[in-house]
Amino acid sequence: MTTSTTFLGLGAMGSALAAAALDAGRPTVVWNRTPRRAPALGERGATVAGSVEEAVAGDGVIVACLLDHRSVQGVLDPVAGNLSGRTVINLTTTTPNESRELAAWAAERGITFLDGAILAVPEMIGGAGSVIFYSGSATAFEQHSALLDRWGESTYLGPDAGMASLYDMAMLTGMYTMFAGFMHGAAMVGTAGVPATEFAERQAAFLAAMTGGLAGLAAVIDAKDYTGKGQQSLRFTETALAALMRASSDAGVDAKVLKPVHDIVRRQIAGGSATRAPPAFSRN
Numbered sequence: 001m002t003t004s005t006t007f008l009g010l011g012a013m014g015s016a017l018a019a020a021a022l023d024a025g026r027p028t029v030v031w032n033r034t035p036r037r038a039p040a041l042g043e044r045g046a047t048v049a050g051s052v053e054e055a056v057a058g059d060g061v062i063v064a065c066l067l068d069h070r071s072v073q074g075v076l077d078p079v080a081g082n083l084s085g086r087t088v089i090n091l092t093t094t095t096p097n098e099s100r101e102l103a104a105w106a107a108e109r110g111i112t113f114l115d116g117a118i119l120a121v122p123e124m125i126g127g128a129g130s131v132i133f134y135s136g137s138a139t140a141f142e143q144h145s146a147l148l149d150r151w152g153e154s155t156y157l158g159p160d161a162g163m164a165s166l167y168d169m170a171m172l173t174g175m176y177t178m179f180a181g182f183m184h185g186a187a188m189v190g191t192a193g194v195p196a197t198e199f200a201e202r203q204a205a206f207l208a209a210m211t212g213g214l215a216g217l218a219a220v221i222d223a224k225d226y227t228g229k230g231q232q233s234l235r236f237t238e239t240a241l242a243a244l245m246r247a248s249s250d251a252g253v254d255a256k257v258l259k260p261v262h263d264i265v266r267r268q269i270a271g272g273s274a275t276r277a278p279p280a281f282s283r284n
């Protein structure tokens, strides 16, 4: 008999994860704080648990996909006594330290812990382009690979439970700042009546081409060679950013997205750097 997989949290993402398990024909138990979300999965064959205690009563793997770190603690802590010897896979977004805290909490209670960070939206789960990073228990990653692979491409990043989150947060930093830049650009051309949809098409192609430069930048960071061979100078970058800020302000668009980048470059120049100097982004 195959043991059931328990899903705690049936928001947009938790429901997508549980649905993928059901689609794979896995016995599935689902629980949600408010009952409204569970019936749809019940109709698809899941066993709907009326409480967390009931949901974790079996001996299968437990998947938590809740709002945040606090809700994971709030849901798991009261039933910790039933979880010794079990495996918890946490797919809730947490910071690296929060993931490590959960891993320590689990270790103290004899619970095997695997943390996951989802780089996909619910509609992508189980389809092309869905990527999930994992860290923590290698045994859990291997043992449950069939389940994990149903959701997307599974990548294991090592035993430090915070690593998946660290990687996720680093990836999302690139995404959010890119989106902020796009919004700013759309506002600029919008002042001349250009529809954002038209701008988006051109911006997407340009950004895709620009990502070709990431590998070169990465090589500079890894080699710690900031002498600027083959790189644009900081003066060039400062001049470009100053022009962008003037153009924004001339168009009546607040340059607050650009200012922090401009400030970093100016500080580096004031500190004596003539070339691109990634250490400005580190704390040391």
Ligand code: NDP
Binding pocket: 009, 010, 011, 012, 013, 014, 015, 032, 033, 034, 037, 065, 066, 067, 068, 070, 071, 074, 075, 091, 092, 093, 094, 118, 119, 120, 121, 122
């Ligand atoms: P939703 O807002 O759709 O769902 C949140 C879930 O958390 C609901 O099941 C909600 O229950 C539950 N919840 C909130 N607070 C508590 C609490 N105190 N105790 C118990 N349950 C609680 O979010 P998603 O499903 O989209 O996201 C879930 C996790 O997945 C988040 O950490 C998110 O960052 C992550 N994620 C989501 C992505 C996305 O695109 N949606 C992408 C990548 C990661 P109730 O229904 O009762 O309110």
